[in-house]
Amino acid sequence: MTKRFAVVEGGGITTPQGFKAAGLHCGLKKTERYDLGVIVCQVPAAAAGVYTLNQFQAAPLAVTRESIGHGGKLQVMLVNSGNANACTGKQGEADAYEMRALAAKAFGVAEELAGVTSTGVIGEPLPMEKVRNGIAGLPEVLKADGSEDFCQAIMTTDLAQKLVCVQVTVGGETVHIAGAAKGSGMIHPNMATMLGFITTDAKISAEGLQKLLGSVTDTTFNMITVDGDTSTNDMVVAMASGLAGSGELTEAHPDYEAFAEGFRYVGEYLAKAIARDGEGATKLIEVNVAGAESLEAARAIAKTVIGSSLVKSACFGADANWGRIIAAVGRAGYPVNTETVDIRIGDLVTLEQSRPVKFDEEKALVYLRGDLVQIYVNLHMGRETATAWGCDLSYEYVRINAAYRT
Amino acid sequence: MTKRFAVVEGGGITTPQGFKAAGLHCGLKKTERYDLGVIVCQVPAAAAGVYTLNQFQAAPLAVTRESIGHGGKLQVMLVNSGNANACTGKQGEADAYEMRALAAKAFGVAEELAGVTSTGVIGEPLPMEKVRNGIAGLPEVLKADGSEDFCQAIMTTDLAQKLVCVQVTVGGETVHIAGAAKGSGMIHPNMATMLGFITTDAKISAEGLQKLLGSVTDTTFNMITVDGDTSTNDMVVAMASGLAGSGELTEAHPDYEAFAEGFRYVGEYLAKAIARDGEGATKLIEVNVAGAESLEAARAIAKTVIGSSLVKSACFGADANWGRIIAAVGRAGYPVNTETVDIRIGDLVTLEQSRPVKFDEEKALVYLRGDLVQIYVNLHMGRETATAWGCDLSYEYVRINAAYRT
Structure with missing residues (x-):
């Protein structure tokens, strides 16, 4: 079967129109590597999310779910590595809400348009002073080609950056679908310690995006395992800016299957990249x-x-x-x-x-x-x-x- | 709570009255270590068995189940290590039946009073010439203190011998319960690659023994894991000679609980010994x-x-x-x-x-x-x-x- 999409060499999550990204070091990791990242869309993007089935869900998951649930849109997606903000009780919840509020303020959007996520050690309170300073510094490092900075910011024990972009033609217009992910241990079906971020400039409703993300997750992110462990923090978020100029994608659209195929490729590429980069993996x-x-x-x-x-x-x-x-x-x-x-x-x-x-x-x-x-x-x-x-x-x-x- | 049983230091599966055991090297293992063993009871012993839940069950399991099912008795229990006789098709079934027939003949009992079991590599046909010679040699090495020979014969990657004996008073008489086991990898709930052999000189019906063995297995052998893998060959067999001179043990017997407690200790001791000896384990x-x-x-x-x-x-x-x-x-x-x-x-x-x-x-x-x-x-x-x-x-x-x- 001929593929109905093409891989964009060197493309990343900022390739789809409307997206910028950033990464910086705010002090959560012991090394000088980036530990705070953000994806920002020029407009409120249709948004969808899938979350860990572990019963101990980290605080930021509820906050992001609340934002997406509010109006099906996200414009700012904040992430930190080095600390999972999991099993951190009421303080952890307050910290996640504060991160959302600060990220929204930094980029001038409503709180309900911001999502947050965290990955790293469980059970330690977030050093919020570092996080606050970090968020304040994000706008000045936001870049139109910030994909790799963002990738560095989400890595924990990952050795390889996981980044992919494809393009597909929808109604005569070129539409991009891109993804970034982290994860190399505690990886198992049901959204193990992994984070995935998918951006696209296609026009699609939040409901349509949620349905597609759910079905793609079942055959990609939920079909990998490194060690059978499932984390408290896993989440995949998708954001669609709609800025490619194509018509709205529904399942009835003649190019929907091509789009879904490209979307699925992005999910599978990231899932395989995570498995291949499993802790200690040689193959x-x-x-x-x-x-x-x-x-x-x-x-x-x-x-x-x-x-x-x-x-x-x-x-x-x-x-x-x-x-x-x-x-x-x-x-x-x-x-x-x-x-x-x-x-x-x-x-x-x-x-x-x-x-x-x-x-x-x-x-x-x-x-x-x-x-x-x-x-x-x-x-x-x-x-x-x-x-x-x-x-x-x-x-x-x-x-x-x-x-x-x- | 006071224990109602006592550990017999230096005791083994031949301590209960009526049991002898043997081990020898017939050539299934590459080293000179024993790879063929047998437990022989002086009389047909009430018998019970629990078997792996893996759908690919090795040939000998069906043969042993058939023997126990025939009349609830076993007098000879044969085991080889070095080859699991699993996924060996019709030839494997024929080999398992031949092993049973040869063991029965060697010790002069009916075929239905003999059980067989195997552990080792999967999918290779048994070198039957070696096995035949080995079985023929077993009677002359059968010993009243053959517990340790038998233990060596059942070991694969095990580093430690797993052998225990307790005694308990039933109706004024001393009753022994002893056990031997092998297993150190592919160990997981549902009877992973482990073999367990329990002997006792108590008088108990096959049904009573089966019920006790089942409930003890649920809280001991089925509660250990080394690596989450379940094997095709796991089995625990219990044999009761009834030669201690005590009355028949039913749940109504005033000393039944003490007997069950001792029996459970034997199961837990062996299960923990297997876990502790898990491949590569340091603790x-x-x-x-x-x-x-x-x-x-x-x-x-x-x-x-x-x-x-x-x-x-x-x-x-x-x-x-x-x-x-x-x-x-x-x-x-x-x-x-x-x-x-x-x-x-x-x-x-x-x-x-x-x-x-x-x-x-x-x-x-x-x-x-x-x-x-x-x-x-x-x-x-x-x-x-x-x-x-x-x-x-x-x-x-x-x-x-x-x-x-x-």
């Missing part, structure tokens, strides 16, 4: 499940395989251990026909109709030493499919997480 | 959940915390990172009152009514560097409790599992 692992009886089964099985510490360790060690893959398939909680499972690792067939197939161990080793491992499981029970992404489990993961807080 | 972690609304919630939350790679890594690094504990509590899938959670790590209160409490970091470090970390979570929502056990996640876990098959 991206992709698990494709086919032939499932239901979508739920396909997704659960894909996520169980990608989440298996034993599968992850085997990939790190370049061991074509299909026994661990089938053991994970069998404990995912959905019925499986134990006589009809095929497993491929890359091109190598290792199991056919649940029977081991002799394969070239040398070829397997070469393949598994690469930086992408694709695992294919066919259940031969139905027509549903799902794909999940994750990474290998390395010494480095343990090192990073044994010493995070200290 | 045992115990998670106690109190104040839950339901038993299911208490167990799910305890297992989610103990299974969190981030909590495990933090324990390895001696980091009192309660934020990771509460994040795990919040994603366990059960409603939690986010305002009323207390968390203690050992004696150190770190969270009270969901608010962080300043604690002595130096004391925390000293405590977390020990070989037992006890985590207490009180939800203050109800009266149900649960305890789960696991271990920390270390470099060594990754090393072991990156290179297992090769």
